[in-house]
Amino acid sequence: MNELATIDIDGPVATLVLNRPEQRNALSIELLDALHEQVDRLADAEGVVVTVITGAGRAFCAGMDLKQVIIDADAGGSGDPQLPRRLLSSLGRLTVKIRALPSVVVAKVNGAAIGGGCGLACVCDAVVTHADAKLGFPEVDLGLCPAVVAPWLVRKIGAGPARAVLLQGGVMRGERAGEIGIADIVCPDRDSLDAATAELVGRYTDSGAAALAATKSLLNDLDRSRDESVVLRGAELSAGVLATEQAQASLIARIK
Amino acid sequence: MIRVEDDGPVRIVTLDRPAKRNALTPGALDELARVFGAGTESSDCRAYLLRGTGRVFCSGFDLDLCRDDGPEQNIMRSFLEGLSRAILAMRSSDRPVVLAAHGAAIAGGCALLGGADVVVADRGAKLGYPVVRLGISPAVSAPFLLESAGAGATRRRLLDPALFDGAEGARIGLVHELVEGREDVGPRAHEIARSLAAKPALAMKATKKWAMEVGGEKKMPGRAGRALEASLSLVSGDEAVERLVGLWKK
Numbered sequence: 446m447n448e449l450a451t452i453d454i455d456g457p458v459a460t461l462v463l464n465r466p467e468q469r470n471a472l473s474i475e476l477l478d479a480l481h482e483q484v485d486r487l488a489d490a491e492g493v494v495v496t497v498i499t500g501a502g503r504a505f506c507a508g509m510d511l512k513q514v515i516i517d518a519d520a521g522g523s524g525d526p527q528l529p530r531r532l533l534s535s536l537g538r539l540t541v542k543i544r545a546l547p548s549v550v551v552a553k554v555n556g557a558a559i560g561g562g563c564g565l566a567c568v569c570d571a572v573v574t575h576a577d578a579k580l581g582f583p584e585v586d587l588g589l590c591p592a593v594v595a596p597w598l599v600r601k602i603g604a605g606p607a608r609a610v611l612l613q614g615g616v617m618r619g620e621r622a623g624e625i626g627i628a629d630i631v632c633p634d635r636d637s638l639d640a641a642t643a644e645l646v647g648r649y650t651d652s653g654a655a656a657l658a659a660t661k662s663l664l665n666d667l668d669r670s671r672d673e674s675v676v677l678r679g680a681e682l683s684a685g686v687l688a689t690e691q692a693q694a695s696l697i698a699r700i701k
Numbered sequence: 702m703i704r705v706e707d708d709g710p711v712r713i714v715t716l717d718r719p720a721k722r723n724a725l726t727p728g729a730l731d732e733l734a735r736v737f738g739a740g741t742e743s744s745d746c747r748a749y750l751l752r753g754t755g756r757v758f759c760s761g762f763d764l765d766l767c768r769d770d771g772p773e774q775n776i777m778r779s780f781l782e783g784l785s786r787a788i789l790a791m792r793s794s795d796r797p798v799v800l801a802a803h804g805a806a807i808a809g810g811c812a813l814l815g816g817a818d819v820v821v822a823d824r825g826a827k828l829g830y831p832v833v834r835l836g837i838s839p840a841v842s843a844p845f846l847l848e849s850a851g852a853g854a855t856r857r858r859l860l861d862p863a864l865f866d867g868a869e870g871a872r873i874g875l876v877h878e879l880v881e882g883r884e885d886v887g888p889r890a891h892e893i894a895r896s897l898a899a900k901p902a903l904a905m906k907a908t909k910k911w912a913m914e915v916g917g918e919k920k921m922p923g924r925a926g927r928a929l930e931a932s933l934s935l936v937s938g939d940e941a942v943e944r945l946v947g948l949w950k951k
Contacts, residue, residue: 549860570856601853626873629857645861652862653836655940660838660859663931667843667924668852 466502564594719755
C-alpha cells in the first residue's frame with residue numbers, strides 16, 4: 446500500500462486520497478509518483494464507474510511543494526536544479542491521465558485547492574466544494590506562471606474568464622468559485638460536503654456505466670483533452686519562469 | 702405533430718402534441734429537418750420561430766414508440782439520427798431560428814436548443830439531458846453544447862442526469878434570454894422573431910453565415926457525425942436494452 450496516495454474501491458466507486466495532510470497535501474515528487482501509480486491502477490480497474498479525488502486532513506491540495514521548487518539547498522531548497530522541471534512535467538502528465546480515466550471523476554474539494562491543486566480539481570469532470578474552501582491560482586503573486594494548469598482552467602471556464610483568474614492571482618472562497626464555474630456544486634459548509642458528493646455520485650452510479658464512459662470519451666475527443674503536448678509545453682514554460690532569480694527569491698521569502 | 706404556418710415573414714414551426722408533452726417521434730424529427738432544410742429562396746420567410754403548444758416545449762423522444770423495438774433498436778436509431786439531422790438543418794438555415802423553451806425542454810427536447818440562434822426560456826424551466834439513466838448517451842448534443850456552454854459546463858451537464866433550471870441554462874450560455882413566467886416565453890420569442898425578420902435581409906443572411914463560419918461550423922458536421930456514432934454504438938448494447946426494457950416493466 447502506497448501511503449502518500451491511497452485508493453479505496455467500494456463497488457462502482459473509487460476514492461483516491463492525497464494523503465500528506467501535515468503538508469496540506471502539497472505536491473512533492475514522491476506524492477506525484479504515488480498518484481501516477483494509483484491513477485494507472487484506476488485506469489485498469491474493472492467496474493469502477495466513478496472516481497472521487499479528495500485530500501486527507503483540512504486541505505484538498507496546497508499546490509506544489511515549495512521546498513522542492515526552491516533550488517538553493519542553503520535556503521531550504523532541494524539543491525537539485527532539475528527537480529522543478531520534473532515536478533511540473535509529472536503534474537502535467539498526471540492531469541492528462543486523470544482526464545483520460547474511463548470513470549467519471551469528481552473532485553471533492555474538502556479544503557484549500559491552490560495552484561496545481563486547483564488545477565487538479567479543474568481536470569475532473571465535476572467539482573464539489575463548500576463555501577469556506579479556498580481555491581485559486583496565486584502563482585503570479587509568487588513570480589510563477591501557472592502554465593500547466595492553464596489549459597484545464599480554459600476548458601473548465603472558458604478562455605476569457607480563465608485569463609482574468611490567472612492574471613489576477615490570489616485565492617477565492619468556494620462561493621465565488623461556484624459563480625465563475627470552477628466549482629459545479631458548492632455546499633453551504635464543510636459538514637454538508639459528504640452528503641452533497643454522495644448525492645452526485647449516486648446519480649452517476651444509477652446511470653448506465655457504458656453510456657457515461659462513451660459520453661466522457663467523446664467529450665475528451667471533442668475538447669482535445671488527450672493532448673499531452675500542450676501541458677508539457679506548459680511545464681517547460683513554467684519551469685523556465687520558476688528558475689529565474691525573481692521567482693526563486695520570492696519563493697525563499699515565502700517559506701521564511 | 703409539426704404545424705408550420707407563416708405569420709408574415711416569420712415562419713412558425715410548432716410542436717403540437719400537447720397531450721404527450723410534445724414528445725418527439727422519428728417522423729416529427731424528419732419533418733423538422735425538412736422544414737428547416739427547405740431553403741427560403743422561394744418564400745417570404747425571414748426568420749423562424751420554433752415553439753411548442755401546451756404546458757411545455759418538449760419532453761424529448763416518445764419512448765413509448767420504442768416499446769416494441771427489436772434487438773437492433775431501429776426506432777431508437779432513427780430517433781438519434783433524426784435528432785442530429787434536425788439540429789444541423791436548423792443551424793444551416795440561412796435564416797435565424799428563435800426557440801421558445803417554455804416550461805421544460807428535456808433530453809431530445811433540450812438537444813433542439815443546440816440548433817437555435819436565440820433561445821428564450823422561463824427562469825423555472827426544467828432543462829437537461831437525463832438519458833444516461835436509460836443507458837443512452839446524450840452525445841448528439843455534445844458538439845453544440847460545447848459551443849454555447851464551453852467544455853466545463855458541457856461535461857458537468859451531459860454526464861449528470863440531474864435537471865437544471867432556466868436560470869442555470871442562462872448562466873452557462875444555453876439560454877440567451879430569461880423571462881419570469883412560462884406563459885411569457887412564447888410571446889417574447891415571437892416578438893424577437895418578428896424583430897429579426899424586420900431587419901435588412903442581406904445583412905442578416907451574411908451575418909448568420911459568417912458567425913457560423915468563424916464559429917467553426919465547417920467542422921460541425923464531422924463532429925456531429927462522430928457524436929452520433931458514439932451514441933449509436935451504445936443503443937443495442939446490453940446496458941441500453943436492459944434499461945429501456947426496464948421502463949416498460951415499471
